[in-house]
Amino acid sequence: MNPISIPFLCRTSIVALRCGLVCVVAVAAGKGADPSPGDPVRGRTIFRQSCSLCHETATDKQAGAGQGPMLAGVVGRHAASLAGFSYTQALQASGLIWDAAALDRFLAGPQLLVPGTAMAVAVPDASDRRDLIAFLAGLPGAGPEPGEAAAAQGAAPSAGRPDPGDWRNDAPGVRHSISPDALPPPYATGSAGNGPKIVARPPGSALAVPPGFSVSLFASGLSAPRLMRVAPNGDIFIAETAKGRIRVLRAAAGADEPEQMAIFANGLHGPFGIAFFPAGPDPRWVYVGLLNSVVRFPYRNGDLVARGPSEVVISSLAGTTGGHTTRDVVFSTDGRSMFISVGSGSNVAESMPVKPAAEIRQWEASQGLGAAWGFEARRADILETDPEGRRPTRIFATGIRNAVGLAVNPATGELWASTNERDGLGDDLVPDYITHVREAGFYGWPWFYLGNHEDPRHANERTDLAARAIVPDVLLQSHSAPLEIAFYEAVAGAAVFPAEYRGEVFAALHGSWNRSVRTGTKVVRVRFRNGIPTGDYEDFLTGFVVDDHSVWGRPVGVAVARDGALLVSDDANNTVWRIAFTGSRSGK
Numbered sequence: 001m002n003p004i005s006i007p008f009l010c011r012t013s014i015v016a017l018r019c020g021l022v023c024v025v026a027v028a029a030g031k032g033a034d035p036s037p038g039d040p041v042r043g044r045t046i047f048r049q050s051c052s053l054c055h056e057t058a059t060d061k062q063a064g065a066g067q068g069p070m071l072a073g074v075v076g077r078h079a080a081s082l083a084g085f086s087y088t089q090a091l092q093a094s095g096l097i098w099d100a101a102a103l104d105r106f107l108a109g110p111q112l113l114v115p116g117t118a119m120a121v122a123v124p125d126a127s128d129r130r131d132l133i134a135f136l137a138g139l140p141g142a143g144p145e146p147g148e149a150a151a152a153q154g155a156a157p158s159a160g161r162p163d164p165g166d167w168r169n170d171a172p173g174v175r176h177s178i179s180p181d182a183l184p185p186p187y188a189t190g191s192a193g194n195g196p197k198i199v200a201r202p203p204g205s206a207l208a209v210p211p212g213f214s215v216s217l218f219a220s221g222l223s224a225p226r227l228m229r230v231a232p233n234g235d236i237f238i239a240e241t242a243k244g245r246i247r248v249l250r251a252a253a254g255a256d257e258p259e260q261m262a263i264f265a266n267g268l269h270g271p272f273g274i275a276f277f278p279a280g281p282d283p284r285w286v287y288v289g290l291l292n293s294v295v296r297f298p299y300r301n302g303d304l305v306a307r308g309p310s311e312v313v314i315s316s317l318a319g320t321t322g323g324h325t326t327r328d329v330v331f332s333t334d335g336r337s338m339f340i341s342v343g344s345g346s347n348v349a350e351s352m353p354v355k356p357a358a359e360i361r362q363w364e365a366s367q368g369l370g371a372a373w374g375f376e377a378r379r380a381d382i383l384e385t386d387p388e389g390r391r392p393t394r395i396f397a398t399g400i401r402n403a404v405g406l407a408v409n410p411a412t413g414e415l416w417a418s419t420n421e422r423d424g425l426g427d428d429l430v431p432d433y434i435t436h437v438r439e440a441g442f443y444g445w446p447w448f449y450l451g452n453h454e455d456p457r458h459a460n461e462r463t464d465l466a467a468r469a470i471v472p473d474v475l476l477q478s479h480s481a482p483l484e485i486a487f488y489e490a491v492a493g494a495a496v497f498p499a500e501y502r503g504e505v506f507a508a509l510h511g512s513w514n515r516s517v518r519t520g521t522k523v524v525r526v527r528f529r530n531g532i533p534t535g536d537y538e539d540f541l542t543g544f545v546v547d548d549h550s551v552w553g554r555p556v557g558v559a560v561a562r563d564g565a566l567l568v569s570d571d572a573n574n575t576v577w578r579i580a581f582t583g584s585r586s587g588k
Helices: 014-018 040-053 100-108 126-137 146-152 357-367
Strands: 175-177 213-219 228-230 236-240 245-250 260-265 274-277 285-289 294-298 311-314 329-331 338-342 381-385 394-398 403-408 415-419 432-436 474-476 482-487 505-509 522-529 532-541 555-560 566-570 575-581
Touching: 040 126, 100 126, 228 274, 228 555, 228 566, 236 555, 260 285, 274 329, 285 329, 285 338, 329 403, 338 403, 403 505, 415 482, 432 482, 474 532, 505 532, 505 555, 505 566, 522 555, 532 575
Parallel strands: 403 482, 482 555
Antiparallel strands: 175 532, 213 575, 228 236, 236 245, 245 260, 274 285, 285 294, 294 311, 329 338, 338 381, 381 394, 403 415, 415 432, 432 474, 482 505, 505 522, 522 532, 555 566, 566 575
């Protein structure tokens, strides 16, 4: 039987952190519900293939799980009732009890049963729903949520030492530097389950930026805004992934708020990446990365609504869609190549079958050094083809667990990526990273990380890959969850930053869940010197964290507006923030 594909919007998505129940299953639509009892064995297979990336069940415990609610004892439980987890208001107000009938109705049409839930994809096949529910119904009751245990202990740093990753140490200008030679061993600490609770903005709370800059609310009332890209004419395109649409904001240069909002395209399957083609002042297409495909819409400068239906450019990116779901799209500076990021289907390929050495060599001859196989085939990589999609997609780089954000350095033409690394090895493993991506480069996942560090969960499986994993350019505090990145290239405008920022990278860090002490949940500046990254980074926008367990905002997207301001999307409170330079222009 072919593997069942189950997309789950995990830590890189607000859906995973706010969804009401379980993983999302997407399979071929079937006929009406079968009255026969479900098959819990098949249901367990469905769960293990994709749901275990983010959920625990007590019987199917995985070190990397924890950013989704515990599913042990879910059948018979009131919806949105586990302490320490941030559910949507819609689910909290639903009054549902998760009996078999309610689960079946919810999975068949989440938005129909609970309008406003963040669960975006249904389970159309009745037999898959039946088997998954049969598995869940057989689970024992749950103990305390992992986050509750951390709360009871005060989430103190290990051994009582000051923790440089602690959110309390964050402030604009604070620099961070992580060396691959100074990493702790695996399991130096336990694997935490400390997902953030999203709360209303506390009275008197303020965001902080460096001296000479100001930050203000630019837009509100959006629906979990994710990645942003600015069109050549200055319009701001935003992926509202959970709603399946692309929104456009229009604002005059220097304006404090948009003057128009419109839905550019709707009815899309997991839209995330947005790219304009060809480069220059007069693009003709808007490309959108969907869950397992790439489409494009005809476009002319100033269009607020797509002028025609979507055209499929790539019909299938991989054979599975479970696990990580964000697909970014960018083009090379010469316009000849399109790059697409495809994250892994699991935390660390725990269930990937073993291959004999001869089969591995044959596989890598066509797929690339370190390419995963089985349900992870063509996953955890970056793909490349031509902008028309005529050339078969090839794997450009391998072993990149989840390259959420892509960008091309306009000065060098290099492809860059922000990567969410694996979970489950402790508070300070494995560092996330931002790096330029080498063609045919292998970045370690799942067997190694940061060069010659072997993942103990794959000990001695691929000794031939020892020391062959590339060490990325800039290491970030583990579990920070970097999402969109943007090169700052503005040279003019009312809000333009000083010259020292040009050519540097801004990155949105969504924030940790697999760390006992919270980290991330901020925007950082990646430093360059003479066009080369220094290896360190510094805080630029902070102030979203309330305490060890709560946040009121979570940055996702970063984009440079036409007037030079830096825009930041926030999927926790459905806003976009605007950061402008207001200080002295001397020395520019």
